[in-house]
Amino acid sequence: MKSILITGGAGFIGSNFVPYFAAKYPDYFLVNLDLLTYAGDLANLREMAGVKNYAFVKGDIGDAALVSALFARYDFDGVIHFAAESHVDNSIANPRAFVETNVLGAFTLLDAARAHWRGEKRRFHHISTDEVYGSLGATGLFTEATPYAPNSPYSASKAASDMLARAFHHTYGIDATISNCSNNYGPKQHAEKLIPTIIRKALSGENIPLYGDGKNVRDWLYVLDHCRAIDLIFHRGAAGETYNIGGKNERTNLEIVAAICAVLDERRPRAVSYKEQITFVADRPGHDRRYAIDATKLATRLGWQAQESFDTGIVKTVEWYLAASGGECSIQLPRPSGRG
Template sequence: MKILVTGGAGFIGSAVVRLAIARGHEIVNLDALTYAACLDNVAEVADSPLYAFEQADIRDRAALDRVLDTHKPDAIMHLAAESHVDRSIDGPGDFIETNITGTYQLLEAARAYWTAQGKPDSFRFHHISTDEVFGSLGPTGMFTEETPYDPRSPYSASKAASDHLVRAWAETYGLPVVLTNCSNNYGPYHFPEKLIPVVILNALADKALPIYGDGSNIRDWLYVEDHADALLCVLEKGALNRSYNIGGENERTNLELVKTICAILDEKRPRAEGSYADLITFVTDRPGHDARYAIDANRIISELGWKPSVTVEEGLARTVQWYLDNEDWWRALQARDGVGQRLGVDKK
């Protein structure tokens, strides 16, 4: 299968690119190379005859038409997005432009291409989204595919809008789509502004480990390579116009998560004195911080036979080791705009 992956130089997109090529798929990686993208993420497959790269913005319809006409993919996996909640609080406009307008332009380009190809039944537009579109949970319950949308941040609102656009293009124009909504990802190549890499890298620098509020916010953590496996599973086997929730079955509070990372680092690279947990610092919470996310992944498990394979403890150990082994990668990214700064602070 030839797959066009948007955002394939990003964190999740690059995991999809690497795994898909390992499984023999042809990949066209379309990425605008904005601040969070890094071609080093796909360096191991860059010389493969199965790989092609196109630098283009999903908001640029002419570029999209050219890429589709040139490469003639069998499917599109749409991962390109602005995704950092804190950045969306400071600058929501970029999220509206990329996640909503960009998705619209990609849908229109895909529709034109699919029509020109004779509307093949085998074509798929796979839209990759987030569990954050569902809002916030209380102490019990889980998000299912039928959970009403209730986004709380500019980021999640923009992703919710893009989900609605994809469903509308399926219903109105017959575009063959599948959708997925995932829980929090982590793992190798995670851009160093998100919680887990921030904690790892601050700890290695003997800096404070910032935790929002009291650290009680709960997330379901999904190892990125498990997620890539699930996405390819949905693309290949998912029912037309159906959505699938993808979760890691690994709920942890932020405080529990950070303490686990500290314990792993204590073992792998001990501090000169004391534990890394001594660096934990509670900071002012961000505005509208959702209390809890939890994914009910029964649909993808029962219908498609996929399950997560990595526990959060195992995944965190792999992730910490990867950052210890790849200092050149993350040091280069730490110089990029906003990395290492507190973003998303309520300025009222």
């Protein structure tokens, strides 16, 4: 039985990935290391209760003694690294936490892999974001050759961790792969992020806040399509390579809000459309204008294709939040958000 360390498995993407991966690979033993920060929630992993090939460990990826002890105890055959501080707005308010977790935490994991694997070819997959590439103009796509130009403390910290993964491959022979993905959407996302915020505000009759003119463009990917891409890269990606992941679903934030309001108008009709609640608020400092991903390398080399269209994915997503909230979103949110 192979043992795999998954970090950040109680967060949004990790908690979609863990049940998918455990079901697909019943002969793997998964160890989920998560600090359960405000962004992690074991309720996201209820379906893992009683699953035999799974263990949860509460702890910090930056705790070198803990990480080393886990490597020694489980003799990991691979690492899939999700854990991060992930919210751009928070990185503007408190950048230190982003450097500590995203940079030093990634370093701690890579260094443990270096010490324990001693040159053996075991896969370390590092999950990153398209935000490392900066902002696009009206045209063009991010490819794996696009120079890094991070604009927020979040994207800068992710860029630094990508570089560490790359350097540990070239310097120490760690069998590292990196993926840079566009904005994810789907079940289990934290209440602070754009889509849960829109749904909650719409249902509670509050203003739906949109940064600036609402025309910032993101390339949206259904979270399970991201999970399937990570699975492919972890198993079949080439060592030292980076793969971009994106769904070719460019939408302005205004279009995202309109799509959600249209689903709500149908599922929870009211006298006036939910769109009437849209309110434009002061833009985020340094707000990147447009992200769009060219995922040709992943498609041609590993055969990945997104399975969910935006139109079906957004309906599934809204329905999940409606079911989770019993129709009245009760999750609290401190401020408006612009990141997936």
